[in-house]
Amino acid sequence: MRTYWLQNALIKSPTRLYYFLLLFIASLSPCAAHAQSVSVNINLTDKPLSAFIQSIELQTDFKFFYEQQQVDVQQHITVNVQNVSINAALEQALKNTNITYTISEKRILLIQKQNSTSLQSDKMVEIKGQVTDKNGIPVIGANILVKGSNLGCITDIDGNYSLKVPAKSTIVVSYIGYTTQEVTLKGNNFQRIIMEEDSKMLDDVVVVGYGTVKKRDLTGSVSSVKGDDLSLNGVSSIGHALEGKAAGLYIRQNSAQPGGGLDILVRGAGSVNASNDPLYIVDGFPIAKLDQASGGDAKMDPGTQGILNFLNPNDVESIEVLKDASATSIYGARAANGVVIITTKRGKEGKARISYSYNYSFQKYTDNYDLLSLQEWMIEKNNTTWEHWLWTNNVSPWGNRTLEEAQANPVNGIDYSRPYQDSDIKNAGPGTDWLGLITRDGQIHEHNINLQGGSESTQYMVSFNYYNHQGIVKNSGMTRYTAKANIDQKFLNIFKAGLNLTLTRIDNDNTQLGSGKFENSGIIRSAIQMGPNIQAYDKETDTYPINPLLGQQPNPYSLLNNTDKGRTDRLLGNIFIEATPLSGLTLRVNAGLDHANIDRKTYQPRSTLNGKNLNGVAYIYNTANNQYLMEATATYQRTFNDIHNVNLLAGTSYEKFNYDASELGNNNFITDAFLWNNMDAGTGTKITKSTSTENKMMSYFFRAGYILKNRYLLTATLRADGASVFAKNNKWGYFPSVAAGWTLSEEDFMKNINWLSNLKLRLSWGQTGNADISTNAFASYGAQGSWINSEYKTISGVMKSRLENPDLKWETTTEWNLGLDFGFLKSRITGSVELYQRVISDLLNYKPLNSYQEVKQIILKSATKLFSVLLASK
The missing domain is CATH 2.60.40.1120 (Carboxypeptidase-like, regulatory domain)
Structure with a gap:
């Protein structure tokens, strides 16, 4: 009823x-x-x-x-x-x-x-x-x-x-x-x-896997953040706004590009070679991480992109972070690192309301490196050469000679000579300010329009967002265009249908970040190491000088001449239909698509060191990702005799993942004017590569919850996942969990404690898996070229690059979690204390072989024990 x-x-x-x-x-x-x-x-x-x-x-x-x-x-x-x-x-x-x-x-x-x-x-x-x-x-x-x-x-x-x-x-x-x-x-x-809020009446709903639950009835460890509690001004990704908002969530920027990626870890990292990223669910759809292709040119590494960049942060209604195995096991094979569930805003019954907002943000490089001026550098150079002369001549403390002995009889007969005299230092000036040359004040412009409304049977939410970020490093930037529509339609009393649609275009202007040192150095590393004594640009020779002591490290000022453009077009959409044929019974079918096309085009002109060595270098990359989802669930909830509450969930899902990538490159161009637009103009060694993969996953899941007298809680979950990435002997993985809770504040002996709003003890155990490994990890074939004669001609053939391991199986994460939730003074002060242990067994790794390149194997396990305390007030 x-x-x-x-x-x-x-x-x-x-x-x-x-x-x-x-x-x-x-x-x-x-x-x-x-x-x-x-x-x-x-x-x-x-x-x-x-x-x-x-x-x-x-x-x-x-x-x-x-x-x-x-x-x-x-x-x-x-x-x-x-x-x-x-x-x-x-x-x-x-x-x-x-x-x-x-x-x-x-x-x-x-x-x-x-x-x-x-x-x-x-x-x-x-x-x-x-x-x-x-x-x-x-x-x-x-x-x-x-x-x-x-x-x-x-x-x-x-x-x-x-x-x-x-x-x-x-x-x-x-x-x-x-x-x-x-x-x-x-x-x-x-x-x-x-009106004043009544904390006893307020009972927030928390989104969990395939449903919602009252916060007071949770048996798992979940952090919930409402969209209104996030600071959204100027952030490119909702991930930035989550910093410091959810307990147990570690967030760190891992790329200097505007819109660069984030390391988002739930309770730390545990896997060695599989991913440590949590699973992200947006409006019921598990999304994929998309990065611009880096290709074979390490010098032009674009860095990572934030997995949530495609979302307009203003569209977010709530975010739930599922942390322990009791909460995450409903997602099975991909939930070993936690689950982040994002729910976007929906339409609301009432007259149409349109809102507009504009945000301007200003960024300044404040945490600057304390680099030497030219005068300071010359003084240090004198000191360094003096110390080196003492070392060469075995003067104490580097040897047993005195300074007088060394000056009287220097090694190799070379007397010490100061590189720079006092007059040189006095008249030197500040030298080259490399960081000043390559950086600027960043700016962010954001426009957001939102339309909400609807009738009793139809509700809608439509939004448009424009976000432009000019990065602190010159020539770097990101522009995003986002359109979103959420529509809900009720009909025939028992049916409800809905559409969730997000269209996003992201244009990236990448700066050269590099992926190492010397010739692979990026613009920031080069600027820090180049030295103020090197000229940024020589007008007489029309060249960009380099530091001879740093090998092939590029001139950072010249790297601003590189052209690196990226574009990501993404469509994330799903439709669902629900039926409620009986009171408490809900049947739901959900189908969705996550389609993304990523293009990246780069050109290194002859004014850069690498471009000069190869007479211009051009690359074109294209990546297509397609993820398909079909899902069916049945949920039944009923209360018997006002004291027994039962909640049952059963469902199945099918997912398919397609990945296609291609790469085209050339060098030795007669002019820099063509950029990448005329690959045939290059007479160098052409690069043509392509790859295509397909993976599938089939799943069945079940969850049962029981609540007695609103104080005794029990939840059990089981999920079975079958994945094509694993070998034939271990295609299927099974992931159970069980959790219990006791709401002590509902007991009669606690009723008279007026200052205590909530007190709940919970204990959970569960297992999850990690299937985020390389495609077809149990076997791999590839083309390989080999030299066949002294004329350096090659012939290509097919070889087995990775040996099959038929016993390869899932990484399994086992967790125990003991938690105490509390609330004081009508829940004005809330918090939790948690003790948990995480053990990851059957860790996956590659083992090098003589006759084959590598084989996937199972190695040791890792264990983590942590204690966390959360305290909040409102």
Whole structure:
């Protein structure tokens, strides 16, 4: 029975969800037009009122709300009606009871009848006002009721109300999630009422795998962050905004490019060669990580890209980080490193609302390297050469000679000579400021437009975002265009369909980061090491000098002449349809596609060191990623006898991953003007490469949850995954978990501790897997060229580059987690203490062989034990 008691009604904080209402609990009119148009058939003889409520909810999409202390749903009634309106059925069912009702939208409120005859003789006055929260945001659907009567109304979309009431009466203002207030009317007929949140009524919903759960009913370790709590100004990725917001989440920038990648680790790293990245779920779709191709040119490494760059951070409604195995095992083979679930904003019932925001951010390079000026460098050079001369001549402490002996008889007859005299140092000037030449003040411009609205059956959210970041390193930047649409449609009372669609284009201007030292140095490393004595650009020779002491390390100023353009076009979309044929039973089918095409084009002109050596170097890379998802789930939730709550989930999913990549390169161009646009103009060694892979995964999963008396919690999960990346003997992996919780604050012996809002003890155990390894790791073939004669001609052939290991199996992560959740002072102070152990067994690694390049093997295991404390206030 989908019946909600007011004191236990589940909502999200209205201050965070401005329009979305779970219920209107009062109305001026005792009937609504829609209720008149819906017909029901009921045949009950001497049955409890609860049976009548259940019958209405099964036949319609109306829901009942009532105070358990005031409305006795166990009293027996008799109703025999055929093809009548809901109003008519209610009138007959309640005619011999002390219960009346009001209808608002599809919500039926049952309340006790009150004696209102005294009101008829009182003088009536009109009152007006507005109901808001503490932040001034209107509270929509708040119940305004004259105390001791049924006279009342609800606030409109702006929180306003207007009502004729007896003079000197008292009005009662209530709304789920807020403390009820009584206001006595005074001379001023305009009453502004500010509602205060009721921490006991607020029961946040947390998104978990394939569903939601009340935060108080969690048995796993989950950190939840609402979109309103994130600082979004100027961030390219929602990952940046998560820093410091979720306990157990480690975030570090790993690339200097604008929009560069982040290391996001949940409770640290454990795997040796498999990925340590968590699994990311966006609106129910597990997304892939996309990077620009680096190709075979280490000098032009573009760095990594943030996995969440394609999302507009302003679209995010909430983020949940699933940390322990009890929470993550529902995702099985890819959840060993935790799961990050991102839910985007959806449409809201009400008139269309459009919002626009603009953000400008300014970036300055403040944590600068303390590099030597030319004068300081010359002094240090003198000191260095002096120390070197002493060392060469075995002067103490490097030898047993005195300074006088060395000066009288120097080694090789070479006297010490200062490279720079005092006059040289005095007149030297500051020298070359390499970091100043290659950096600038960064700027970020962001425009965001959002449209939300909808009717009772159709809700929509559409947004557009433009983000432009000019990086601190010159010629680096990122521009993103994002369009998003979320649409929900209800029909035929039991069906709901939805669309989630995100379209993104990202244009990258990459700077040369490099991937090593000397000739592979990037622009930052070269700028730090080059030295202030080297000229940035020689106008006379039209060249960019290099430091002869640093081998082939490039001149950093010349690297600004490189051209490196990247473009990523991505479409992430999924559609779903839900059916609720029975009360508490939800059937859902979800299908989706994550398509991405990544192009990258680079050119190194002859003004750079590498370009000069090869007379210009051009590369074109193209990568296509396609991920397909088909998923079906069945969820059943029901409460028996008001004390037994059961939640069951069963489902299956099928995923396919396609990856295609190609690379084209050439050098020795007659001019730099063509860039990469005329590859045939190069007369060097052409590079042509391509690859294609396909992987598949089939999964079955089940979860059962049981709650007794809102205080004893038990959850069990099992998932089976079959993946094509593993060898034939171990295609399938099985990942169980079990968790228990005890809400001590619900026990009678804790009820009198007023300052304690929540106290819950939980314990969990579970296993997850790591299937994020190289494609077809059990065997690999490739083309190999070999020299065959003294003329250096080659012939290509096919060889086995990696030997098969038929016993190769999953990396398995086993976790224990003991946690204590607490809340004090009406949950103004909340937190948790957790102790957990993580053991990763069957770690995967490559073993070099003589006859084959390598073989995938299982090596040792790793273990992690950690203790964490979280404390928050609001």
